Amino acid sequence: MVFKRLLGSIGVGGPAVDTVLAPGTVLPGGSLTGEVHLKGGNADFDIEHISLELVARAEAETDDGEHEGTVAFERYVVAGGFRLAEGEQRSIPFSVTLPWETPITELYGQALGIVLGVRTELGVAGAKDKGDLDPLTVGPLPVQEAILEAFGQLGFGFKSADLEYGHIGGTGQQLPFYQEIEITPSPQYAHAVNEIEVTFLATPGGMEVVLEADKRGGLFSGGHDALTRFTVTHDSVAHPDWNTEVDGWVRRLIEHRSSHGTHASYGHSDHHHGDGHGHRSGPGMGTVVAAGAAGLAVGVVGGMVAAEVVDEVGDFFEGEEDEGEEG
Incomplete structure (x- = not known):
């Protein structure tokens, strides 16, 4: 697994976090499950809260054109109120319910170019630090x-x-x-x-x-x-x-x-x-997917997603994650 070392407001030597989502596709209104893995830093830390935030890349129309940005649309507190000892490793399971309006990211197993993610936030000693950002795959009801x-x-x-x-x-x-x-x-x-x-x-x-x-x-x-x-x-x-x-x-x-x-x-x-x-x-942004004449059921030609979709999705998650990996 890949831990994100929290360096910003907590300081060097702080704890590291790695959130692992259960494999597979989730549905709107369904349960999102997984585990948050923690690795203690070079001292004991009081973990005030562990939060998961659902984020999406959306477009907004303004007077000066169309812009794209990250929108947080749901937040869950899954743990908190405990001390993480120096070097300690701990896993915290979670199960949360997605909003019913959560967008569809794939159809018939093919990506639509919609970018959703689960961002982990750790509250330590009065400070908040972002951990890893994991892609979220949502299928249709x-x-x-x-x-x-x-x-x-x-x-x-x-x-x-x-x-x-x-x-x-x-x-x-x-x-x-x-x-x-x-x-x-x-x-x-x-x-x-x-x-x-x-x-x-x-x-x-x-x-x-x-x-x-x-x-x-x-x-x-x-x-x-x-x-x-x-x-x-x-x-x-x-x-x-x-x-x-x-x-x-x-x-x-x-x-x-x-x-x-x-x-x-x-x-x-x-x-x-x-x-x-x-x-x-x-x-x-990168949402155009090649469409075939046979309709939506086989509309993504040969299962291939347009290259710009893959590039943009990858750029989003790489850009949002904190620098510095340890694992």
């Missing part, structure tokens, strides 16, 4: 996968995915950012839209599905965006015909000429208004 699979079966293709800082008005969004999964239209709808952006806002009871279409000019009174919102339950994953359901969503989205209107799904009537944030984005 069953109902999310069913919806994305239906898009693929209908001939839509994966284009990119990113995280947008801000809030979608009229929704129950909890996190300070939302995920956009951008898909190219099937041939049937290519005349009407340039792309469709899918956002999932999951809760313990179900999920809001927000669709945005970037319309082509000339179909209506010029090109503009349109948004609709639908509500599903987690049990609806057993829906007998998701292809027909999702196709109906797309039809209603395209027919939706303004932000006013009623859109119902599974007996829920939802009305969506934009909040001026501009719920649109182009491909962000």
Whole structure:
């Protein structure tokens, strides 16, 4: 294992920390488990707290353009209130629950270019020091996968995915950012839209599905965006015909000429208004993944992720970690 020696505010000779996440993919709303390994320094230290922080790389639109930065979106205190003796090694297991809106980082085993991490913080003698930063892999909930699979079966293709800082008005969004999964239209709808952006806002009871279409000019009174919102339950994953359901969503989205209107799904009537944030984005930092004609299910060609995705993800974790390794 690789320990990160804490040198900054604690000083040379301080304890070292290495957080090891359980292998495999976790799901939104699911349990993230692992162990925090500590190695004592050159003296006894009182460990006031050990915290885990979930962080994400997100984009923000401002007056002077689009910027990217790190956003912390959840924090857990997993231990504290003990003395770590000189040179002592100790392992602390943990199990925490991810927020239901945690973004998806992979689909069908292929990375989408979304960067999430778990950052460890050690509180020692009134000081706080960052330890290691570990990548977090999150897969889709069953109902999310069913919806994305239906898009693929209908001939839509994966284009990119990113995280947008801000809030979608009229929704129950909890996190300070939302995920956009951008898909190219099937041939049937290519005349009407340039792309469709899918956002999932999951809760313990179900999920809001927000669709945005970037319309082509000339179909209506010029090109503009349109948004609709639908509500599903987690049990609806057993829906007998998701292809027909999702196709109906797309039809209603395209027919939706303004932000006013009623859109119902599974007996829920939802009305969506934009909040001026501009719920649109182009491909962000290294998020464009090569897409195939067969749709989302096999949209990442040959399982290969675009090189810039790998480079950016690696740069993020290397840049965030403290200098100095010991192990």
